[in-house]
Amino acid sequence: MPINLQRLRSLIRKEVTQLLRDRRALAFMIGLPLLQLFLYAYAVNTTVYHIPMAVVDQSQDAKSRAFIQALVNSQYFNADMYLQNQNQVITAIDDGQVKTGLIIPPEFATNTDRGTANVLMLLDGSDSASVSSGYGAAGLVAQNFSLGLISEQIVRKTGLQTGAALSASSLPITTSERVLYNPDMIDIWFLLPGLVGMLLQTLAVQRAALAMVRDRELGTMEQILVTPARPLEIVLSKIIPLLVLCLLAFVVIVGLGIFWFGVPFNGSLFLYFWLTLLFIASSLGLGMLVSVRAGTQRQAQQLAMPVMMFGMLLSGMIFPRLGMPLVPSLLGDLLPLTYFIRISRGIFLKGVGLSFVWQDAAALAIYTVIVVLVAARNFKSRLD
Amino acid sequence: MLRRTWAMAQKEFIQLLRERVFIIVLILMPILQLSLFAAAIHTDINHIPMVVADQSLSQASQSYLNSLVDSNYFDIVANVSGQDDLMKAIDAGKANVGILIPPDFASKVTQGQANVLVLIDGSDSYITNSAYSTINAISQTYAISLIRLPANPLNMNIRILYNPDLNQLWFLVPALLVMLMQGITMNLTALAIVREREVGTIEALLVTPLRPIELMLGKTLPYLAVSLVNMSSIFFFSTVIFGVPFMGSLLLFLFLSIIFAITGLGLGLAISTGSQTQMQAQQLGGMLNFVGMFLAGFLFPAYALPLALKVVGAIFPMTYFLPIARGVFTKGVGLAGIWPSVLASIFLMVIILFVATRLFRQSLD
Numbered sequence: 001m002p003i004n005l006q007r008l009r010s011l012i013r014k015e016v017t018q019l020l021r022d023r024r025a026l027a028f029m030i031g032l033p034l035l036q037l038f039l040y041a042y043a044v045n046t047t048v049y050h051i052p053m054a055v056v057d058q059s060q061d062a063k064s065r066a067f068i069q070a071l072v073n074s075q076y077f078n079a080d081m082y083l084q085n086q087n088q089v090i091t092a093i094d095d096g097q098v099k100t101g102l103i104i105p106p107e108f109a110t111n112t113d114r115g116t117a118n119v120l121m122l123l124d125g126s127d128s129a130s131v132s133s134g135y136g137a138a139g140l141v142a143q144n145f146s147l148g149l150i151s152e153q154i155v156r157k158t159g160l161q162t163g164a165a166l167s168a169s170s171l172p173i174t175t176s177e178r179v180l181y182n183p184d185m186i187d188i189w190f191l192l193p194g195l196v197g198m199l200l201q202t203l204a205v206q207r208a209a210l211a212m213v214r215d216r217e218l219g220t221m222e223q224i225l226v227t228p229a230r231p232l233e234i235v236l237s238k239i240i241p242l243l244v245l246c247l248l249a250f251v252v253i254v255g256l257g258i259f260w261f262g263v264p265f266n267g268s269l270f271l272y273f274w275l276t277l278l279f280i281a282s283s284l285g286l287g288m289l290v291s292v293r294a295g296t297q298r299q300a301q302q303l304a305m306p307v308m309m310f311g312m313l314l315s316g317m318i319f320p321r322l323g324m325p326l327v328p329s330l331l332g333d334l335l336p337l338t339y340f341i342r343i344s345r346g347i348f349l350k351g352v353g354l355s356f357v358w359q360d361a362a363a364l365a366i367y368t369v370i371v372v373l374v375a376a377r378n379f380k381s382r383l384d
Numbered sequence: 385m386l387r388r389t390w391a392m393a394q395k396e397f398i399q400l401l402r403e404r405v406f407i408i409v410l411i412l413m414p415i416l417q418l419s420l421f422a423a424a425i426h427t428d429i430n431h432i433p434m435v436v437a438d439q440s441l442s443q444a445s446q447s448y449l450n451s452l453v454d455s456n457y458f459d460i461v462a463n464v465s466g467q468d469d470l471m472k473a474i475d476a477g478k479a480n481v482g483i484l485i486p487p488d489f490a491s492k493v494t495q496g497q498a499n500v501l502v503l504i505d506g507s508d509s510y511i512t513n514s515a516y517s518t519i520n521a522i523s524q525t526y527a528i529s530l531i532r533l534p535a536n537p538l539n540m541n542i543r544i545l546y547n548p549d550l551n552q553l554w555f556l557v558p559a560l561l562v563m564l565m566q567g568i569t570m571n572l573t574a575l576a577i578v579r580e581r582e583v584g585t586i587e588a589l590l591v592t593p594l595r596p597i598e599l600m601l602g603k604t605l606p607y608l609a610v611s612l613v614n615m616s617s618i619f620f621f622s623t624v625i626f627g628v629p630f631m632g633s634l635l636l637f638l639f640l641s642i643i644f645a646i647t648g649l650g651l652g653l654a655i656s657t658g659s660q661t662q663m664q665a666q667q668l669g670g671m672l673n674f675v676g677m678f679l680a681g682f683l684f685p686a687y688a689l690p691l692a693l694k695v696v697g698a699i700f701p702m703t704y705f706l707p708i709a710r711g712v713f714t715k716g717v718g719l720a721g722i723w724p725s726v727l728a729s730i731f732l733m734v735i736i737l738f739v740a741t742r743l744f745r746q747s748l749d
Contacts, residue, residue, distance in 0.1 A: 028667055035675070043678040045688040046509040052687060067538075093545060095721040096707050099687075115537040125547030126714040128555040129685045135542060136517040142540035143524060149537045171527035172496040173448065177516060180474060182506030185516070190509040298662045305670065309417070313424040318683075320429060320510050322480075328423040342477060349507045356476050 007229050011237030015211070019241060029207070033199040033249055040195055041188050041261060044318060048133040052098040054081040054089045059108035067119070070145050071102065076137035089122060099123070099130040112149050147171075181266075181349040189264070192257040193344035194317035199253055200276070201283045201337045202308045204246050208287025209300040211238040217296050235376065239284055246280045266351030275343050275357070278364050282336040285371035292378040311337045339363045388594055392602020396576065400606055410610070414564045414618045418626070421560060422553045425683070429514040434458040435479035437470050440489035448485070448500070451526040457518045470503055480505040481515050493530070546631070546714050554629070557622045558713035559682050562705045565615055565641065566648045567673050572607040573652025574665040582661055586748075596745050604649045611645055631716030640708055640726065647701045647733040653740035657747040676702040701736070704729040 020026065053071070057064050071077045080098055083089055089101035101122040111117035121138050123131045182189045212235075215221040224234060257263045265272075290307065294300035313319060314332035321332060332338045339360040346352045354361070401407070434452070438445050452458045461479050464470060470482030482503040492498035500523070504515050547554045580586045580603075589599060622628045630637075651672065659665035679697030680686060686697065686706075697703045704725045711717040719726065 024664065032671065035671070039675060039678050042690055042693055043684055045684050047513050048685055048688050050688075090545070091721070094711070094715050094717045096711060099685075112537050116539075117537055118539045118541060121540060121542045123542065123544045125544040125550065126555060126558075126710045127685060128550070128552065129688075131544060131550060135544075136521065138540060138542060140517065140521060142538055143521070146536050146538040153537070170496075171524065172493050172530050173498045173500065173523060173527040175500050175502050175519060175523045177502045177504060177519070179504045179506040179512060179516065180471075182512070185506060185509070185512055187509055190507060190512075193507075298666060301663055301666055309420070313420060316508075318509075319425050320508055322433075322511060323426060323429060323431065325423050328420065331420075345507045346475075346477070350475050352475050 004228075004230075004233065007227075008233050008237055011224075011229060011233055012240055015237050016241050018214075019245075029203070029245070033203055033253065036199055036202075037195060037253060037256065040191060044187060044191060045129070046187055046190075046318075047185070048129045049075050050078045051076060051100055051130050051134050052080045053077045054083050054092045054098040054101045055079050056083050056085060056089055056101070056103045058106040059104050061109040063109040063112055064104045067104070067108075067145055068102065070141050071138070074137055074141050076133060076141075077102075086120075086122075093122060093124050099127055100134050113153075115153070188257075188261045189349065191318070192261060192263045193348040194315070194341045196250065196253050196257065196276075197279065197337050197340040197344050198308075198311050198315070198317050200246055200250060200280055201286075201311055201335070201340075202304075203249055204242065204280055204283035205287035205290060205307050206301065206304045207242050207245065208239070208284045209291035209294060209304050210297055211242060212288055212291035213294050213297050213300040231376075235288075239288075242284055243277075243280060246284075247277070250276055250280070263348070265348055267347035268353065271354060272344075272347045275340075275347070275361055275364075278361065278368065279336055279340040279343075282364050282368040282371065285368050285375060286336060288375035289371050289378075292375060307335070311335055314338070316341050336364055336367055339367070385595070385598060389598040389602045389605075392594060392598060393605045396603055397606040397609075400576075400610065410568070410614060411617055414560070414614060415621055417564070418553075418557065418560055418618065418622065421556050422626075425552055425556070429511055430457045431459045432457060432481055432511060432515050433461045433479040434481040434483060435462045435464060435470055435473040436460050437464050437466055437482070437484045439466070439487045440485045442490035444490040444493045444498075445485045448489075448523075448526060449483075452483075452519070452522055455518070455522050457514070457522065467501070467503075474503060474505050477505075480508065480511050481519065496531070546716075551628075553622070553626050554714055555710075557626070557628045558709040559706055561615060561618055561622075561713075562644065562680075562702060562709045563673065563677060563682060564618065565611055565644055566651075566676065566702055566705075567669070568611040568614055569607060569645050569648030570652040570655065570672065571666065571669040572610065573604050573649050574655040574659065574669050575662055576603055576607065577653070577656035578659050578662050578665045581656075590748065596748055597741070599748075600653065600741065600744060604653070607652075608642075608645055608649060611648070612641070615641060628713075630713055632712035633718060636719060637709075637712050640705070640712065640729075643726075643729060643733055644701065644705050647729065647736055650733065650736035650740040651701070653744050654736065657740075657743040672700075676700040679703055680706040682706065699732075701729060701732050704732065 055068055057068065068079055072079055077100065081092060083092065083101075086101075086103050089098075089103065092098045093101055103120040103122070105111075105118065105120075108117055108119075119142070121134075123134055125131060179185060215224060229237075254265075258265055286307070287304070290303045291300050294303055310331060311317065314321075314324070314328050315335055315337040316332065317337070321329060321338070324332070342360045343357045343364075346357045350356075436449060438449065449460070453460060458481065462473060464473065467482075467484050470484060473479045474482055484501040484503070486492075486499070486501075489498050489500075502519055504512055504519075506512050544550065580589065594602075619630075623630050652669070655665055655668050655672070659668060676697075678684070679689065679693055679700055680702040686694070686703065689697065708722050708725050708729070711722050
């Protein structure tokens with residue numbers, strides 16, 4: 001057997017002692033993922049509600065007020081300011097006081113009866129999120145309001161008193177939407193499985209890279225080399241404590257996710273645990289690979305930064321990979337996180353089993369093997 | 385005093401230029417980041433993969449499906465037989481939307497009572513939202529076209545100001561400029577000071593006639609210059625190569641950038657007093673930048689944050705500069721529109737500099 005367990009145990013003890021000695025690094029290791037978790041959870045809003053809106057109601061009649069109310073009732077808009085004219089609205093948007101403006105010209109009620117009413121909505125194009133939320137919402141509210149108006153017209157014209165109001169539900173084709181897995185479209189349910197992956201990957205890559213480089217930088221590498229320890233034991237002694245650390249982090253994050261944030265877990269915890277272990281291994285391997293080029297701990301950290309950035313943007317954690325151009329898509333494929341997110345979402349939200357995620361799991365396994373081999377080869381050549 | 389400060393600045397500058405690789409990375413990184421962000425982020429999604437169970441197979445159902453596909457929002461990737469197959473496809477991630485058209489669809493349409501079941505994958509937020517609202521809208525529009533209703537009594541005209549084509553880059557560039565500016569001034573200053581402390585040359589500097597204020601200024605000025613150069617290159621790159629329009633006053637923007645850069649320098653100073661090693665300084669700086677990014681509204685709007693986070697965000701300079709940058713860059717507002725934020729940032733700058741210099745003086749003793 002190429003590994004002497006006794007030596008390995010002593011080396012592990014050394015690594016753990018070194019890890020625990022640096023209080024500040026410890027605080028960062030625990031605090032940073034938690035900080036990130038809470039920040040992402042509370043700051044990420046994929047659909048924006050209560051968009052601040054300025055209203056110019058030049059009609060001031062029951063119909064115009066009803067329309068404004070319809071917009072507010074949709075939850076998408078907040079009528080924060082009432083102004084006199086379009087210029088005031090544009091200034092308010094310029095100054096950033098509101099993100100959208102609604103302008104209702106005079107004689108709204110009369111015009112709707114005649115069938116020629118026009119309203120203008122201005123959207124702040126410099127704010128991407130408000131526009132994408134507001135555009136669709138405004139259109140839908142207007143369409144529904146329109147249908148209501150038409151039914152009133154019909155009632156008046158034909159004298160039908162049955163109150164058969166025309167609404168979206170009385171159109172010849174209606175759609176019944178069922179949102180699977182996350183019916184209320186809660187952001188944190190969608191984010192958490194991906195966050196588990198990203199936080200673990202960030203932690204694993206960074207600590208693995210630092211651990212590999214630390215001895216090199218401090219010059220204690222020579223001291224280790226004169227001991228009977230084999231290279232494999234040295235590497236394992238660094239990886240094993242980190243593996244345990246990541247598993248602890250995994251338990252904490254998933255625990256917080258389920259019990260604090262209330263995200264339901266629908267799949268098999270057993271399967272999830274083992275696949276996460278595989279993922280942690282692949283991330284640690286990536287961290288080792290990253291450290292090959294680093295001479296100092298600072299450089300190792302600098303190299304780990306883009307990995308975190310890529311992870312956030314390209315893995316599909318927040319922004320969908322659907323429709324990404326070729327280059328960013330390929331870059332995303334280089335991260336273990338991208339595969340894990342599919343696995344994580346699958347097991348957490350969809351409750352699927354191995355039969356659905358085996359492809360991504362296999363990809364992770366192959367990834368781990370490749371990355372570890374490359375890192376080991378480079379490490380060996382560095383040692384000699 | 386000026387001569388000593390200038391001498392210090394020159395030394396710092398020479399040391400900086402020695403790290404050739406660092407400089408190249410410094411100039412290239414922002415451009416790479418910009419391209420990366422721009423390519424990765426789109427919130428308007430089309431060609432969403434859709435699986436269809438058309439149990440009617442009639443003219444009516446075909447026509448309906450065509451309206452969905454023609455909108456470009458949906459692509460049919462598979463045709464299956466029933467609801468179970470739809471669920472399986474979505475479970476497996478093959479499609480994000482499943483449509484079940486019942487066998488009696490055609491006759492129901494003529495009766496005016498047809499119903500279509502739409503299953504949407506709720507595990508991917510942006511896609512879910514996009515699919516939900518567009519399928520609703522397209523279906524309604526199609527249905528309205530079937531019954532010959534009198535013309536739409538209410539016409540909603542939507543006009544998008546400043547960025548009518550919703551070009552994601554126009555939204556990202558000003559924000560990225562701000563973020564990079566803060567990152568560079570803050571991190572570089574912190575690293576420079578900590579490096580001296582780590583290497584031990586800070587004692588050598590202290591025995592010179594240099595006064596603390598000159599040491600501070602001399603150390604930070606070269607980085608101010610570097611960050612301004614960097615900012616100009618990103619600016620040039622974005623406006624000329626990426627075609628992002630700049631609508632405001634260049635002079636105003638420059639003035640505001642200098643204020644922001646100085647704030648960043650102050651923050652860097654503060655960080656340096658709290659860090660013993662370069663790595664710690666980098667971690668702290670990186671963390672501040674990261675947190676600031678979220679709280680300032682870089683990717684997600686700041687007004688949508690819960691109150692507690694808004695309060696925390698108020699002490700970050702970026703929270704004020706992001707809207708200022710977007711205002712001047714994309715909207716072309718002048719000082720008149722943004723003066724409250726400008727005032728707040730100048731105020732913040734003074735406080736940060738004050739606190740930072742106090743801390744720095746203390747650390748030198």
